[in-house]
Amino acid sequence: xxxxxxxxxxxxxxxxxxxxxxxxxxxxxxxxxxxxxxxxxxxxxxxxxxxxxxxxxxxxxxxxxxxxxxxxxxxxxxxxxxxxxxxxxxxxxxxxxxxxxxxxxxxxxxxxxxxxxxxxxxxxxxxxx
Amino acid sequence: xxxxxxxxxxxxxxxxxxxxxxxxxxxxxxxxxxxxxxxxxxxxxxxxxxxxxxxxxxxxxxxxxxxxxxxxxxxxxxxxxxxxxxxxxxxxxxxxxxxxxxxxxxxxxxxxxxxxxxxxxxxxxxxxxxxxxxxxxxxxxxxxxxxxxxxxxxxxxxxxxxxxxxxxxxxxxxxxxxxxxxxxxxxxxxxxxxxxxxxxxxxxxxxxxxxxxxxxxxxxxxxxxxxxxxxxxxxxxxxxxxxxxxxxxxxxxxxxxxxxxxxxxxxxxxxxxxxxxxxxxxxxxxxxxxxxxxxxxxxxxxxxxxxxxxxxxxxxxxxxxxxxxxxxxxxxxxxxx
Numbered sequence: 001x002x003x004x005x006x007x008x009x010x011x012x013x014x015x016x017x018x019x020x021x022x023x024x025x026x027x028x029x030x031x032x033x034x035x036x037x038x039x040x041x042x043x044x045x046x047x048x049x050x051x052x053x054x055x056x057x058x059x060x061x062x063x064x065x066x067x068x069x070x071x072x073x074x075x076x077x078x079x080x081x082x083x084x085x086x087x088x089x090x091x092x093x094x095x096x097x098x099x100x101x102x103x104x105x106x107x108x109x110x111x112x113x114x115x116x117x118x119x120x121x122x123x124x125x126x127x128x129x
Numbered sequence: 130x131x132x133x134x135x136x137x138x139x140x141x142x143x144x145x146x147x148x149x150x151x152x153x154x155x156x157x158x159x160x161x162x163x164x165x166x167x168x169x170x171x172x173x174x175x176x177x178x179x180x181x182x183x184x185x186x187x188x189x190x191x192x193x194x195x196x197x198x199x200x201x202x203x204x205x206x207x208x209x210x211x212x213x214x215x216x217x218x219x220x221x222x223x224x225x226x227x228x229x230x231x232x233x234x235x236x237x238x239x240x241x242x243x244x245x246x247x248x249x250x251x252x253x254x255x256x257x258x259x260x261x262x263x264x265x266x267x268x269x270x271x272x273x274x275x276x277x278x279x280x281x282x283x284x285x286x287x288x289x290x291x292x293x294x295x296x297x298x299x300x301x302x303x304x305x306x307x308x309x310x311x312x313x314x315x316x317x318x319x320x321x322x323x324x325x326x327x328x329x330x331x332x333x334x335x336x337x338x339x340x341x342x343x344x345x346x347x348x349x350x351x352x353x354x355x356x357x358x359x360x361x362x363x364x365x366x367x368x369x370x371x372x373x374x375x376x377x378x379x380x381x382x383x384x385x386x387x388x389x390x391x392x393x394x395x396x397x398x399x400x401x402x403x404x405x406x407x408x409x410x411x412x413x414x415x416x417x418x419x420x421x422x423x424x425x426x427x428x429x430x431x432x433x434x435x436x437x438x439x440x441x442x443x444x445x446x447x448x449x450x451x452x453x454x455x456x457x458x459x460x461x462x463x464x465x466x
Binding site: 004005007008009010011012014015016018019022023026027051052053054055056058060061062063064069070072074075076077078079082083085086087089090091093094096097098100101 | 231232235236238239240242243246247250251253255256257258259261263264267268269271272273275276282283284285288289293296297300303304306307308310311314315357358360362448455458459
């Protein structure tokens, strides 16, 4: 059992990271910490995908003359991770912009406070739009 | 005083600063913030440690108690919730007041989920197995015939910009959508208050020599996407970082002259359209591109790989402009404290 865990260590690490990020979303009411949790989950998925592409003894897929295709690692998961990283950056930026607007409206980063204030009717601020 | 230093170089200014000479004007001995900080240090020596923010809050409360501050000024700390409502941590929902049950349930659900994932992870094919089912004829074709069919030495670049170029187009569209949405959310015309006073000596000393190096390296990574690890995305990120450093070193007004917000948006949109046009011909010619052969060149040269080099440049420009747009949007709109 322990040898199996050690052999699949990258997948196990990816699952651990994913669960840490997942539980962060539940346990922290702070919006910034939720963003960090989402980024942890994204990173876990990237680790998992990149680890799927490894071949024992393979080298980076910069193709050279006369070297058989079996000497390289699998390039396909690397491309998936590239796309994933860009999408993660885009969603983080959008999430942060929404947090900025929410803070401007409610002057709090705590999701519980924001929901409570929104339910009761938001605070009156004449200096905003 | 200033006139006899009119012709000095940055190195002579650095020697004067290193010799312990006090700067004049801002950051000199007459700076009120510096005096406040000296008073804070004396307060700490007398009364024990207190955080600087807490010290400033204390002083502000004293001044307000004495009536020195008009009532409409906001508190120096925005984070405290309005004092009229006592905010206890409760979830508006059916678990109101049962916070501990909520925590236990969430940890339990996560534990069950991660146990299932662990079981799957342990029954996957061994890490690095050369007989893994994921290593099928698709990756073999990409590696064996990639250089002939795409002209790129880097198999991953050949894959994402030739075999699977439509996925990369969708990804650039996601970046563009995020950039546009951020502009819609954060564009606040009128009130643009600067929160820092501009580049100081240390930023100028380190940033100005580094800036052309960083930009050059970013351009190198973008152009060499098909020959070595790199490509549009990583090179674009380096270029975006270089643009942010330029904004810090040159100041925001100068960057507004050089690269205004409208120009970055137009660049992003134009490069996305160019990408679509360049790879859109595949819809008309079919997967084998019969009759529309783009010259591949010799593998290993800079000007090879058919359309991969222009596509890399387009993607690099999109990523760099998006990073810089995020930076300027998040920076402007800071409120006065």
